[in-house]
Amino acid sequence: MLRGIDVSSYQSSAYDTDGCSFVFIKATEGRSYVNPKLGAQTKTARDAGLTVGFYHFLWPGNLTAQAEYFVSRAPERRGDILAVDWETTGDGTRASNAEKDRFIRKVKQLRPDNRVVLYCNRDFWLTVDTTSYAGDGLWIADYVTAGRPRIKATWRFHQYTDDPLDKNVADFPSRSALREWAQGA
Numbered sequence: 001m002l003r004g005i006d007v008s009s010y011q012s013s014a015y016d017t018d019g020c021s022f023v024f025i026k027a028t029e030g031r032s033y034v035n036p037k038l039g040a041q042t043k044t045a046r047d048a049g050l051t052v053g054f055y056h057f058l059w060p061g062n063l064t065a066q067a068e069y070f071v072s073r074a075p076e077r078r079g080d081i082l083a084v085d086w087e088t089t090g091d092g093t094r095a096s097n098a099e100k101d102r103f104i105r106k107v108k109q110l111r112p113d114n115r116v117v118l119y120c121n122r123d124f125w126l127t128v129d130t131t132s133y134a135g136d137g138l139w140i141a142d143y144v145t146a147g148r149p150r151i152k153a154t155w156r157f158h159q160y161t162d163d164p165l166d167k168n169v170a171d172f173p174s175r176s177a178l179r180e181w182a183q184g185a
């Protein structure tokens with residue numbers, strides 16, 4: 001298993017990449033937020049030779065506009081991974097299953113050369129999701145032993161803790177296998 005992290009504006013632009021093979025960086029949220037550290041955090045990852053992913057925190061409504069907003073602000077490079085972060089918003093709402101699925105499909109249509117994955121927590125996957133549609137792969141959050149999320153579905157990434165930051169593993173045998181998968185969109 002490969003180790004990685006995910007970062008947002010809460011983390012430094014010069015985060016520690018030691019032992020990491022990949023990083024996911026929050027790019028956007030809704031139709032108005034862009035991570036102010038996006039450029040610097042991306043540079044840190046690229047300078048370390050990591051596979052880079054970008055994620056969008058999904059809000060209900062205006063799915064096409066959100067997808068366009070996300071892809072217009074997330075750096076565009078073959079081999080980067082794009083992710084939708086599907087969870088409850090700060091105001092207690094969430095995108096529906098149909099909205100989540102439409103968003104993933106729209107991002108894939110706009111960026112056909114990038115893998116597009118779904119990020120959600122175990123509760124969402126088991127009790128909210130009704131379609132099991134995760135695009136090119138599932139990134140599951142379940143705070144248990146790394147690489148052992150409590151789901152039966154096939155997953156690509158597992159966020160196993162948020163202490164002291166979001167740590168993940170990827171189900172690939174090597175860095176080159178991850179890069180090959182990411183570039184094989």
